[in-house]
Amino acid sequence: MAYDIPPDLAGMNLLEIAEQVQARKLPPVDTWKPESTSDSRMRIAADGTWYHDGSPVTRPAMVRAFASLLWRDPADGQHYLVTPHYRQTIEVEDAAFIATDMRDDDGALAFRLNTDELVIAGPDNPLRAEGDPDAPSIYLAVRHGCEAKLDRSTWMQLAEFALERGGDDLAVTSQGETFSLRPSA
Template sequence: MAGTDNHPEQQEAVNKDLGQILSELEKNSDGQSLPPVEKWNPEFCGDMELIIKRDGSWQYEGSPIGRQRLVKLFSTVLKKEDDKYFLVTPVEKLGIRVEDAPFLVIRMQVKDTAEGPIISFEDNCDNQIVLTKDNPIWVEHDSKTGEPSPYIMVRRNLHALIHRNVFYELVERAEERVIVDQKHLGVMSAGEFFSLGTI
């Protein structure tokens, strides 16, 4: 898949060492806020041999990227258009593969307030996500096995798979509620009820 339709000049960009891309990102980052990738529209430079696995690990040319700092920085310039994912800088746009979701939720916290509980999550790239109507949770089921895959919106149209252990924590907090004559198991957060599935 990667690079098969690239022009020579595109292939040269695709073959860039990750260090060069990192340098470009650091030059355009203030280290605090997320880069404005939605405002960056460079020309497509081709696909690169980078894949985000279902377990949240990043692999470049078949080898894991072991430095979490790099993974975190690259994750800030992820962009999704239709069903395709890209790493975007002000000067280039490189296609990557994502097995399932670009992020993986690894822990959750619950804060009890006077208005009710607020559930927040942390993913493998240090994103902090509060479960609200703007960042909802949803569950998809494998058509063959029926196994649930829970997700939450992180930002824009990028979402995270919720690790099974964290999902079990959610289920332990779940309560029953009838919605349109159907029993749902779900959780409350920020004044909203989020269904984890019907029962």
């Protein structure tokens, strides 16, 4: 089953994708250490939908803005929306982002997220497999401890890519790093 990459990603080579990634200016949330903490009353559902007070956030620009402030505490796994003077907890049911598309170019795997960001898998953004070995969930490190879960169609693209490459283990290589698509025992 062939997959047609959307033109905006399909028309880009690895250098152009890397330039897009580099050009994205994000706040340095990992350097901010606010003392005040409260509950944002926000939630990111397992399907990637953002909610505030139980209602979906329907403006994509708002979701992108909030997503740029996400940070996950490595000590307890709690997700926060962080500003220089304040942080708010945010409930994340599974992963903070969803990977909705994939492209292979020149030995690198690029993923589009549900926030229209591009992430290139590699040493700084590893892939990991979790769950049932027969139907694993694949996660991509995005930034600040946050991850993207590959949606079903993107997981299928990645699995087909791995199978085309052959080998005994179901694995992929991106930017010189090899990632197993099988959960560790």
